[in-house]
Amino acid sequence: MLFTQIEFLLFLILVILVAWRCPGRRSRNTVLLAASYYFYAYWDLRFCGLLLLSTLVDYWVAQRIDRATDPRIRWTYLCVSLFVNLGVLAFFKYFNFFIESAAAIFHGWGSNPGTLDLVLPVGISFYTFQTLSYTIDVYRGKIAPTRSLLDFALYVAFFPQLVAGPIVRAVELLPQLATVPQWSSGRFYGGFQLALRGLVKKVLLADRLGEMVDVVFAGPELYSGWTVWLAVIGYAGQIYYDFSGYSDIAIGIAKMLGYRFPVNFRHPYLATSLSEFWRRWHITLSRWLRDYLYISLGGNRRGRWRTKWNLMVTMVLGGLWHGAAWTFVLWGTLHGLALVVEHTVRTRLRPGARVGPVIGRMTTLAVVLAGWVLFRSETWQRAATIYSQLCFTRSGIDWFPPLAVLACAILVVDHLLWSTRARLWMHLPADRWYTPTATALLIWTLLLYSPRGFSPFVYFQF
Amino acid sequence: MSDRRVPTAAYHGLRWLVGVVAATAIIAVTSPCFVRSYLPRPYDTDRNVRVLQPGSNYRWRSEGYASTTIGPHGMPGLSELPDDDPASIRLAFWGDSQAEGVCVADHQKVASVVAEVSGQDIALLPLARSGDNANDWICQIAGIEATLGPAAHVFLVVELSDWAVPVETVATESATSRAADEWENQIAAWCPAFVIHASRNLVTDAETGGLRTLRFRPRWGQPAPAAASPIQEQEPPVAPYAAQLDRLRSVTDRPCLFLYAPKFPSIARGRIVQKDSDAKAFDAFERLARERGYAVVDLRDSMRRSVQSGRWPRGFHNGQFGVGHYNATGNQLIARAIADTFATGVVGH
Structure with missing residues (x-):
């Protein structure tokens, strides 16, 4: 769904009406999370799985990093997050590029390497960087991990910035999601x-x-x-x-x-x-x-x-x-x-x-x-x-x-x-x-x- | 304490209402510079088709920005019928939007240029309408010959598919279509063009031209990209060509000239396309036309030469060169071909 589509305008009006009617933080964030996943599924339902994977891995890793006291264990957990997030990004975005480039170097231009028919999940570069910033900030001790999976999932998938940024850091958005914003005309x-x-x-x-x-x-x-x-x-x-x-x-x-x-x-x-x-x-x-x-x-x-x-x-x-x-x-x-x-x-x-x-x-x-x-x-x-x-x-x-x-x-x-x-x-x-x-x-x-x-x-x- | 009162909701409402009215007025005044006109299309009983309102001005605001005077019988660019001068020859000019020429100013339209280059010896009656094909043209010929008396007919053939349509007798309007057309005419007559244009942008689909359909269902997988279909050499549709040409012969015995001016050369995907994909079909069409005694003029070489000299016959600064409608250069090439053909007596009259 594009911001310039009429469908999006109708979707947005509905979300704004419902969100400002929600009585509490939990219900509001649940509505926004559901809207965000719908927004992403509108493009391709299958890739909601990737979004969910990234969310769950980083939520879990951040908790583990926070609990661990041994620097090596903290580093290991950070590597898990880096491996999963960058691995998914590398596979979908760079696999064919690297294969083609390698083939060009080793077999000369014009060869026909074994590339895959991959579709780049929209926004993957943005939300990958966003979740990574959270894990790295937790690892560096700049922020404490959030206890709320709901808040974190919304932070990763929040539809206005999901597919093309701005790349919002956890320290900027998570505290806002932890409260109910006050209406201001x-x-x-x-x-x-x-x-x-x-x-x-x-x-x-x-x-x-x-x-x-x-x-x-x-x-x-x-x-x-x-x-x-x-x-x-x-x-x-x-x-x-x-x-x-x-x-x-x-x-x-x-x-x-x-x-x-x-x-x-x-x-x-x-x-x-x-x-x-x-x-x-x-x-x-x-x-x-x-x-x-x-x-x-x-x-x-x-x-x-x-x-x-x-x-x-x-x-x-x-x-x-x-x-x-x-x-x-x-x-x-x-x-x-x-x-x-x-x-x-x-x-x-x-x-x-x-x-x-x-x-x-x-x-x-x-x-x-x-x-x-x-x-x-x-x-x-x-x-x-x-x-x-x-x-x-x-x-x-x-x-x-x-x-x-x-x-x-x-x-x-x-x-x-x-x-x-x-x-x-x-x-x-x-x-x-x-x-x-x-x-x-x-x-x-x-x-x-x-x-x-x-x-x-x-x-x-x- | 300050006396200043806090603005009420009613004050804000009024302020916004005035703002919206002022903005609408600004748009109403300035939009003729940028928005095309929507004219009523009355039914012309001589031509048996709907035509642009005679006596009106039609603005085209797309690839070319031009205003066109709509003359008698909805003829674009002709303010009044040419005099009955026995020294001049009157020709009916048929075609689709390429021949209609609303993208260019009246003095650059084919009819004006033909009159100019022939020293007013040829009066071209611009009868082309956007979207017409052989069925539309042939059905109007009898009425036009009876009222305007052209000595010959000139057909601008840009897309050969216009002559490959199955023969259809365009009957007088049905009650339903007449009612729908009248309703559209009412809107065009009473509603400002900018309101119609904005509504049209909002409710119609740019790709199909039909009503916009909204999709709210999430998608599973990506739609397969439209496979680029390789250009296949198809057998020319000889039978439909022959049927239309026979039908033309049955409705008129006056001389006919076919000017072949396809969309060629063109620019597609950053390359100049030099090959006419309809070349084979044109050979067949030309043969069939000549067999029936019609004159055929091929404009491809002159179009190609024009491009080589840096003057593209199609396209505008506001659109794109190498695509779209014929511009002033293209119209001039077409007009000169008409004038030369009739001056040399290739077409008897």
């Missing part, structure tokens, strides 16, 4: 506005851009350099509006139900450095990678070279997390290398000196756009063609869809305004005179100008 209204804005981002901006981007990325050699430039910038807009739109809807729905999720995006294209970009883009994944991978590898505490190595490993694995393809590995490698360079430059600058914001922003954008080409291309050969077209190496069709140009312009204006006071009125506060008109305009616009046809969220494939 202001908070409900805020959630509704956020969800509406997310829907506009996804349907009116991301999907419109996607119509052009898909065509150009399918055959970049047919189009002129300017058109390919527009498509690359368009993809930067598409993936941002698609994913941040999804996150806004998820955060907004959670808010309407009385829960608070962490922010996932902060206008990332304003970043003046790549490290800042990662503090603005998919924030919940970035901090997961930082806290559970980069710091586990030693972070920046073991010398300059080890820091660079840790950055590279983190970004390459982060790239692989996004998808089982070499283009994602290359994308992660590009970001890792750029971060290493940035780290090196920063350590060599005199104390107090810094790169100007304009140069920093332009450099960061260049790296990010170059990365999106790899991220979006199905093969590295196609990515190479796009890079070549970006350098105006050959002529082609000049194609400038007005709506794609408009969406790119909105991307720029949106980012520029966000750094001013205008962002206050962009949030449509309830007490402002223009809010009812602006809200009704957004709804009319959605009804009239949404592209027709099925368009899943980009991050569902991860």
